[in-house]
Amino acid sequence: MSDNATRMEDRETSGALSGVTRTPDSLLGATIDGRYRVDGLLGEGGMGLVYEAVHTRLQKPLAIKVLRRENIKDPEVLERFQREAESASGIGNQHIVDISDFGTLQDGSTYFVMERLHGADLIDAIDMVGRMPEERAIHIAMQICRALGAAHGAGIVHRDLKPENVFLIERDGVEDFVKVLDFGIAKVAHGPNRLTRAGEVLGTPHYMSPEQCEGEGIDHRTDVYALGVLLYEMLTGHVPHDADTMMGILTKHLYEEPITPKERLPEVSAEVDAIIMRCLEKKPERRYQTMQDIYADLERLRAGEPTLGPRSVTLAVEKPARRRVAPVYLAGVAVVVLILIGALTFGGQSSDDAALSSAAGTADDVSTAPAKPAPEAPPPSPPTAENEEPSPLLSPAQEAVGEPAPTPARAKRARRKPRPRPKPAAPRDPAILDPWN
Numbered sequence: 001m002s003d004n005a006t007r008m009e010d011r012e013t014s015g016a017l018s019g020v021t022r023t024p025d026s027l028l029g030a031t032i033d034g035r036y037r038v039d040g041l042l043g044e045g046g047m048g049l050v051y052e053a054v055h056t057r058l059q060k061p062l063a064i065k066v067l068r069r070e071n072i073k074d075p076e077v078l079e080r081f082q083r084e085a086e087s088a089s090g091i092g093n094q095h096i097v098d099i100s101d102f103g104t105l106q107d108g109s110t111y112f113v114m115e116r117l118h119g120a121d122l123i124d125a126i127d128m129v130g131r132m133p134e135e136r137a138i139h140i141a142m143q144i145c146r147a148l149g150a151a152h153g154a155g156i157v158h159r160d161l162k163p164e165n166v167f168l169i170e171r172d173g174v175e176d177f178v179k180v181l182d183f184g185i186a187k188v189a190h191g192p193n194r195l196t197r198a199g200e201v202l203g204t205p206h207y208m209s210p211e212q213c214e215g216e217g218i219d220h221r222t223d224v225y226a227l228g229v230l231l232y233e234m235l236t237g238h239v240p241h242d243a244d245t246m247m248g249i250l251t252k253h254l255y256e257e258p259i260t261p262k263e264r265l266p267e268v269s270a271e272v273d274a275i276i277m278r279c280l281e282k283k284p285e286r287r288y289q290t291m292q293d294i295y296a297d298l299e300r301l302r303a304g305e306p307t308l309g310p311r312s313v314t315l316a317v318e319k320p321a322r323r324r325v326a327p328v329y330l331a332g333v334a335v336v337v338l339i340l341i342g343a344l345t346f347g348g349q350s351s352d353d354a355a356l357s358s359a360a361g362t363a364d365d366v367s368t369a370p371a372k373p374a375p376e377a378p379p380p381s382p383p384t385a386e387n388e389e390p391s392p393l394l395s396p397a398q399e400a401v402g403e404p405a406p407t408p409a410r411a412k413r414a415r416r417k418p419r420p421r422p423k424p425a426a427p428r429d430p431a432i433l434d435p436w437n
Contacts, residue, residue: 027051027066033103036064036113045182047071047081052116061116062100067109078110085112087156087183095147095178097167117179119170122230123163130237131265134272135302136176137234140168142298143178144227149291151183152220158183159218161226162207163233205249206239210282213250220291221284227294228279228287235272236264240280254282271301278310286310 027038032053040052048067055062065084071077082102089099101113122140126132132140144166151158158165160182171177203212209225211218232240240258243249252258258280262273275297281287288294288310297307 031056032064032105032111036062036101038064047077048111053113063114063116064111065114066105066111069107069109072108072110081110084183087151087154088114091151091154091156093147093150095143095180096151097179097181117167117169119168121164122166122168122234125168125176126163126234126237132234134235134267134269137231138272138298138302140166140176140178140234141227141231142295143176144180144230145291145295145298147178147180148220148223148227149295151180152223152291156183157218157220158223158226159212160203160207161223161230162204163230166230205246205253206241208250208253209284210254211284213253219284221287221289224279224287224289224291224294225281225284227291228276231272231276231279232258232261235268235276236261238264269301271307274309275301275307 027049028040028051029038031037035056036053037056038051038053042050042052042063044050045065048065048071051064051066053062053064054060067078067081071081085099085102088096097117098115099112100115102110103112104110120128144161148158148161158180161180165180165182167179167181168176169179205213207226207229209218209222212222212225229240232238241249241252241256243252260273261268261276262270275294279287279294288297293310297309300307
């Protein structure tokens with residue numbers, strides 16, 4: 001390291017001991033690792049400072065991002081800073097910023113070297129025109145799809161896609177060539193869980209998906225939602241949800257449906273409007289499932305062909321909501337049931353007791369009552385002409401001995417109703433019967 005860089009590190013060390021953090025110009029003029037000369041400050045972020053540098057041997061313009069001194073002692077921030085370098089360099093896509101080197105300064109601060117970009121970020125591009133033409137917005141969005149599609153294929157979710165992290169440059173005569181930056185809070189598949197604690201909210205509020213607002217487990221479809229917000233903002237000049245406070249913005253992402261781009265600006269085509277609103281679905285399973293699906297529909301739209309929409313939507317089975325029964329109603333029903341059960345139980349016992357009492361009383365009457373002689377049958381009344389019953393037939397032996405007629409089997413015989421007898425005819429005149437006399 002050169003003498004200037006050594007003296008600069010000495011000043012930083014003494015500043016740290018006195019409680020003063022690194023100032024933006026603390027590395028200006030220094031040469032890092034004997035080959036990266038720091039010429040100026042490009043910008044500041046939450047985790048680090050970005051400097052303009054030159055490779056002293058290759059004379060190649062570069063940018064160096066250095067972790068802030070106050071973040072050195074935080075192992076989580078340090079690991080996220082290192083992950084940004086590892087994630088971006090491991091994807092290997094032309095639309096993702098290229099990171100070529102990584103190292104550590106003498107004071108323990110880490111840095112990584114990336115390509116120097118000349119252009120403007122997307123937020124400045126939107127502010128310059130107010131809102132973009134549909135063709136330009138589609139061109140930018142398709143390149144973002146390529147970049148994030150490659151990241152998702154490598155198991156990396158960006159989680160902080162916003163206009164400040166989309167840089168527009170000119171390359172090989174192509175304007176608005178996209179470079180996606182800042183994978184500092186990227187989620188890497190099979191990474192350490194402590195970097196993605198449950199309930200931790202990471203991201204920029206205006207571009208966060210509903211599941212990201214809740215701090216729940218997220219996947220690559222949270223980047224789909226953020227891309228929908230970018231398209232919405234490029235075409236209308238507004239974000240879908242805005243409020244005075246961060247909690248107000250997060251609440252709208254969770255529960256409020258946004259005004260459609262076409263309602264806000266009638267010039268937006270119905271096809272683009274449908275693509276954006278599909279990206280902004282509250283439930284991840286209803287959005288586009290991959291960046292490739294969005295890219296394919298945007299390509300069809302540019303060619304004048306009908307869009308297909310998401311072709312791999314995995315809708316969750318929703319159970320019908322059960323109606324909640326009021327507790328007072330349930331208590332009333334329970335009381336009625338108990339009353340009915342008690343009444344039936346008491347009535348059954350009363351009937352059994354009455355039957356037992358009746359049976360016992362009858363048995364006592366039968367056992368204690370004196371035996372009474374059977375009443376003598378009254379003498380038979382002589383038959384009359386109107387009420388005469390046929391006498392039973394007797395055999396000639398019975399008539400000779402004079403045996404009485406056999407009594408019927410039943411003690412009391414039901415009497416049949418007598419048939420009406422014909423009245424005797426009037427005597428006829430003999431003269432009529434024998435006219436010859």
